[in-house]
Amino acid sequence: MPPPDRLQLISSDGFRDYALLDCGAGRKLERFGSIIVDRPEPQALWRAKLPKSEWSKAHAVFSASGEDDEKGKWRVDKPVPDAWPVKIDGVTMLCKLAGLWHLGLFPEQYPHWQWMLERIAAVKGETPRVLNLFGYTGAASLIAAKAGAEVTHVDASKKAIHWGKENQSASKLDQAKVRWLLDDAAKFVARDVRRGKTYHVILVDPPKFGRGPEGEVWDLFKNLPDLLGDVAKLLAPKDAAMVLTVYAIRASALAFDQLLRDALNGKGGAFDTGELAIRSQSGPLVPTSLFVRWNGQS
Numbered sequence: 001m002p003p004p005d006r007l008q009l010i011s012s013d014g015f016r017d018y019a020l021l022d023c024g025a026g027r028k029l030e031r032f033g034s035i036i037v038d039r040p041e042p043q044a045l046w047r048a049k050l051p052k053s054e055w056s057k058a059h060a061v062f063s064a065s066g067e068d069d070e071k072g073k074w075r076v077d078k079p080v081p082d083a084w085p086v087k088i089d090g091v092t093m094l095c096k097l098a099g100l101w102h103l104g105l106f107p108e109q110y111p112h113w114q115w116m117l118e119r120i121a122a123v124k125g126e127t128p129r130v131l132n133l134f135g136y137t138g139a140a141s142l143i144a145a146k147a148g149a150e151v152t153h154v155d156a157s158k159k160a161i162h163w164g165k166e167n168q169s170a171s172k173l174d175q176a177k178v179r180w181l182l183d184d185a186a187k188f189v190a191r192d193v194r195r196g197k198t199y200h201v202i203l204v205d206p207p208k209f210g211r212g213p214e215g216e217v218w219d220l221f222k223n224l225p226d227l228l229g230d231v232a233k234l235l236a237p238k239d240a241a242m243v244l245t246v247y248a249i250r251a252s253a254l255a256f257d258q259l260l261r262d263a264l265n266g267k268g269g270a271f272d273t274g275e276l277a278i279r280s281q282s283g284p285l286v287p288t289s290l291f292v293r294w295n296g297q298s
Helices: 107-121 139-146 158-170 185-196 220-232 251-261
Strands: 010-014 018-024 027-032 037-041 060-065 068-076 083-086 089-093 129-133 150-155 178-182 201-205 209-211 218-219 242-246 270-279 283-297
Touching: 010 107, 010 283, 018 089, 060 178, 060 251, 083 107, 083 158, 089 158, 107 139, 107 201, 107 242, 107 270, 107 283, 129 139, 129 185, 139 150, 139 158, 150 158, 185 220, 209 283, 218 220, 220 242, 220 251, 251 270, 251 283
Parallel strands: 010 270, 037 060, 129 150, 129 201, 150 178, 201 242
Antiparallel strands: 018 027, 027 037, 060 068, 083 089, 209 218, 242 283, 270 283
């Protein structure tokens, strides 16, 4: 199957407990539940639409340090709880101002979570099995588990795993079938290949750079091709689907489309490839990440 002639834009208006209120001048103004935050957004090159009086309603403002927008510190202008709930599709995620500018939830992923639920519902004759690699605090894992899937959640951060378990309790899903595994993604996948494990839905959301729990080095451009080659071996022989999301890099969605097509060569199915974006209530769209989705159920 040849690469696409055009790329797709999938945008989201958010959901009841999340809204992108405005964006511009390298910033974005967002509401997570009851808390409004002002964070860096390098791709918001245009001018903000809302007046400063609206931006001043932010409970907390993140100031980046140096060249890395994710590192810096929060200035808290209005009281913010240590953790507060944000509800999505029947799951409760606890957001926190936890040092970095990430709050524990990536709302732009909402369309992928809806797509995942459709793929889970299409699995017939057995309990759907979902693998969430680089799973962070577990939004996708818990949404999948609530839908009745058996979920394996893998992340190299002990903090993220603990946070995910907190979210599971907050969601009253303590009896749901979620395995929370502190592990290096590449090592875990290689072991599961040897074990002959398979999954119906696999989510891969890797960082640019990272370290495993034992100091393993992850470099997206060096390590992703081999990882996807192994991940392809974990796809169930029928009713399988997969989504790859890539953030904050200087690359094209087309490059990752062709990489995933190479890894899944011979499996048939259908691909859709492009960018995820969040639409602000003030009008502009903020691009957030590249994606490639493969649906072997087609």
